[in-house]
Amino acid sequence: MSRSSKHSGVGRRSALRFMGLGGVLTAGGVGAGVVAKDLIAPASASAADGHLSLTSGKAVEGLGVPSFAPGGRRPKYRRASWTQQFQSGHGWKADGAGTASSNLNDTTVFTRGSQATRVTTQGNGVQSSLRRTGLAPMNLTGKMIRLIFRVDDVTHLGKIVLYLGSGGLKNTFTWRVHNHAKTGANYVQSGEWVTVHLQWADVASAAGTYTLSANGEPSVKTGFTDFSFAVYDDAGGAVTYRLQAVELVPDTTSVFPKGVVSITFDDSHKSIHDLARPVMDPAGMPGTIYNIADAIGTGSFLSIAQMRSLQDSSGWEMAGHSYATSAHTASYEKLSAQQVDDDLRTLREWLVGNGFTSEHFAYPHGSFQKTTDGVPVDLLAARHFTTARSIVSETIESFAPAMPYRLKALTGVNDGSGIGGTTLAKVIGAGGPLDRCARSGDWLILCLHKLVAGTPGASTEISQAGLGTLVKEIEKRGIEVLTVQEAMEYYA
Structure with missing residues (x-):
């Protein structure tokens, strides 16, 4: 042109x-x-x-x-009330039958601090995850979850799910973070650090003692001790993903x-x-x-x-x-x-x-x-x-x-x-x-x-x-x- x-x-x-x-x-x-x-x-x-x-x-x-x-009217950065940035000693582990390899203190690719976590899947379509259980109980009333992560190559990405719960993840709420489409625009693209906010309006399902009402209202919003960031490839090839931050930030229900x-x-x-x-x-x-x-x-x-x-x-x-x-x-x-x-x-x-x-x-x-x-x-x-x-x-x-x-x-x-x-x-x-x-x-x-x-x-x-x-x-x-x-x- x-x-x-x-x-x-x-x-x-x-x-x-x-x-x-x-x-x-x-x-x-x-x-x-x-x-x-x-x-x-x-x-x-x-x-x-x-x-x-x-x-x-x-x-x-x-x-x-x-x-x-x-004109500069960009949103104010919302400060976290709780943060896990995956620096040394973070205590999370790689899990799941879909995990092939991991480096929980990877200093080669990161966007905060001096390191992030890195996991590569098996390419078999089975869940691979980074998880932490037994944290001090958290109250998520008036809060949303902020994730910062990266997928090196999304060619074989299937979906990304977050589980929040208690009892060693026996009780969970589930958020569908991303479902990858083979055609069309995808929020998650290859080689980019992506930020996602997860709100109570987005909860997809509940398990264990947790429930969702017919209107999608969660039965509890407090007492959470466990997180699992789960990635599924499409069973056609492996995916390497990196998690940089899991945080709680204020929502705007008060406004x-x-x-x-x-x-x-x-x-x-x-x-x-x-x-x-x-x-x-x-x-x-x-x-x-x-x-x-x-x-x-x-x-x-x-x-x-x-x-x-x-x-x-x-x-x-x-x-x-x-x-x-x-x-x-x-x-x-x-x-x-x-x-x-x-x-x-x-x-x-x-x-x-x-x-x-x-x-x-x-x-x-x-x-x-x-x-x-x-x-x-x-x-x-x-x-x-x-x-x-x-x-x-x-x-x-x-x-x-x-x-x-x-x-x-x-x-x-x-x-x-x-x-x-x-x-x-x-x-x-x-x-x-x-x-x-x-x-x-x-x-x-x-x-x-x-x-x-x-x-x-x-x-x-x-x-x-x-x-x-x-x-x-x-x-x-x-x-x-x-x-x-x-x-x-x-x-x-």
Whole structure:
């Protein structure tokens, strides 16, 4: 993509939209008198001006300095009330018939202190684990668990599970930390240190004397003495994993005792204005729209006037999804790092140039893997935006997010049956995401797309009546609705 092409820069159609604001556009923070065309960074910007360094130490060449860098509203780091960082004398052991070898004091690869643990599985699909029993009893009321770990190569990764319990793990609660998909975006990727927050809303099952109610309420939240971090390969090959930290950090039940829901919409459909807004406005619920700039003002998509009305009159957030329709269709992992960075840059310029204040972004198709030349897409997004939303939904998102550039969201919410996605019945049913959000104080991000007046026919559609039901169920539970921008600003 050349910087002068329609699909990599602010093209002629977008320039006309800028002029529609009243002629010459100035940019606050850039300098008085700066016109729209001057907001575009020159194509000749050198790597020294805006290079991105990877973990390998290699710099990504040719990336200019972002025209509008993130404003710094990143979440405060939540200090641990209890921590195990796997330094010398940690007392954990490798276990399980699926374990081939281990080094519990590995000084070759770590991200804290001077060492971490390392375990390699057998490649037989059987549980391998790092565990510790007999700790002093812990109270996890008002707490969530923070894990920091790494899988060297995820090719044969099956799943990761955490067990918390007592009695030598005879009594346990189980969290599904990660289920690895062979295709699509995965929260856990090869060779990366990953942070995961596990909340009470995410408990999957109970054993021994522990139980879960029909609404997913755990029978106890105190007296825990045992941990087991378990990894299963896919029985097709071995996996090497490293555990750096297991910690307890405060949750936000004291701030939002019934949690927060963010209702987000992808792709800029006009039906969001025409059908969603009349349902959400009376309830005082703002939404976040992740927009494709190139589509605005065409066909069945939003106009700038509608976007501005939603933002200025109803408190909605106008966030970014892609600049070029072609980039969205292709998905960023099918493009080079330069092409992705260009699309992100011009998207941010377009948002700022048209008076939209959001610094938040959602990946096209939820994909944040590597570009065709091997650059992680989430690192590129971090150059231009404060958060980036995925469509990973293994666990509910937390305050603060464990990884702000991999925000988790429940996608494809619709009121259909047999059309894919996530049915409304699953979201609002007993023990479902709304119930769990309301009792755990966490952050449930919902991803919707297109509204229809009648019966939805695809996983990306929800009826106006279905959205009305969702709004009523949120109101009934007393859950606060915030835009992504509002939620992040609250904890910045």
